[in-house]
Amino acid sequence: MHLDLRAQTLLKALVERYIADGQPVGSRALSKISGLELSPATIRNIMADLEEQGYVASPHTSAGRVPTPRGYRIFVDTLLTVQHIDESAVQARLQAASPQPQKLIANAAQMLSSLTQFAGVVLAPRHESVFQQIEFLRLGEKRVLLVIVAPSGDVQNRILLTDVDYTPAQLQQSANFINQHYSGLSFEDVRGRLQHELRQLRDDMGRLMQAAVEAGSQAMAESAEDMVIAGERNLLSVADLSSNMSSLRAMFDLFEQKTGLMQLLDVSSKASGVQIFIGGESQLVPMDEMSVVTAPYEANGKIVGTLGVIGPTRMAYERVIPIVDITSRLLSNALSNH
Structure with missing residues (x-):
């Protein structure tokens, strides 16, 4: 960041004022709130430089300026003063939940939403795709029904399109093996073992089993509730997100399809600490008006998921960041003690 101290101070004051009231900030207001003894002309010149560098923009309807996603990024990374949040109050809310992991995760999403008045989201731990039993049923030429029975008794079905027309005896032999x-075991464990142990079987039988493992792993993953979202309705009352139909449509598409959001949370789980994705910079949540603040959480020292807050770009980052950070640590403790 190539900004001198005066430019940093003015940008910080502008972002804080804009977050607080949502109105473009003019030079006159900046001269009062920045604490700098600068002439209006000097302030205008600095603001013009900030605009040229892409940190602020001028709405057509106002003489004031608003921060751009790049301006928010500089603010969050270098200028932000994080608020102190009472951790005990957050802890009491989370401990009120059932000790069952799924209940803790749902409660964490609700808590993030209620504390920030935005949407709370938790990417749940991936369930190991353990199976108790499988069966193969011949449906027709080169079509096999894979039946997967989980230890809980849940049943998943998948149709396999095969290269070989297997006989019922061959299917029974493969299922028995x-x-x-x-x-x-989990399908992930089976995948690794198959590579070494199937050499003793005929190649076409091995291909059938490998296809079953891939389909079974996908079936078990799809049956799990991967992501919990709470408080989406809160975002309808945020003018920045609901003021025009295109933003509203993009927001609902994000929650309905979930793919980009899940990828973003998955990426976040590989980083340490709080991550902030501002506007469309992540490409996975391509909305300039929306930001996502995330943090990974653990169980017994191993990162198992990610949680976060989805809200407008104009959010109180100094308050949302510690809420996300504290919730991730408390959820980690609760899951580890379970």
Whole structure:
């Protein structure tokens, strides 16, 4: 960042004022709130430089300026003073939940939403795709029904399109082999073992089993509730997000399809500490009016998921960041003690 102290001070004052009231900030207001003893002309010149560098913009309807996503980024990374949040109050809310992991995760999403008045989101731990038993049923030429029975008794079905027309006897033999050797394991574990152990079987039988493992892993993953979102309705009352139909449509598409949001949370789980994605800079949540603040959480020292807050770019980052940080640490403690 190539900004001198005066420019930094004015940018910080502008962002804080804009976050507080949502109105473009003029030079006269900046001269009062920045604490700098500068002439209006000097302030205008500095603001013109900030605009040229892409940190602020001038709405057509006002003489004042508003921060751009790049301006927010500089503010969050270098100028922000984070608020102190009472951790005990957050802890009491989370401890009120059932000790079951899924209840803790749902409660964390609700708590993030209620504390920020935006949307809270938690990417749940990936369930290991453990199976108790599988069956193969021949549906027709080169079409096989894969039946997966989980330890809980849940049943998932997938149709496999095969290169070979397997006989019922071959299908039974393959199912018996998998059930005898791998029952109670996850499909991920089976995938690794198959590479070494299937050399003793015919190639076409091995291909059938590998196809079953891939389809089974996908089926089990899809059956799990991957992401919990709470408080989406809060965003309808945020003028920055609901003021025009295109923003509203993009927001609902984001929550309905979930793919970009889940990818963003998955990326966040690989980083340490709080991550802030401002406007469309992540490409996964391509809305200039929306930001996502995330943090990974752990169970017994291992990162198992990510949580965060989805809100407008014009959010009180100094308050949202510590809320996300504290919630991730408390959820980690609760899951580790479970």
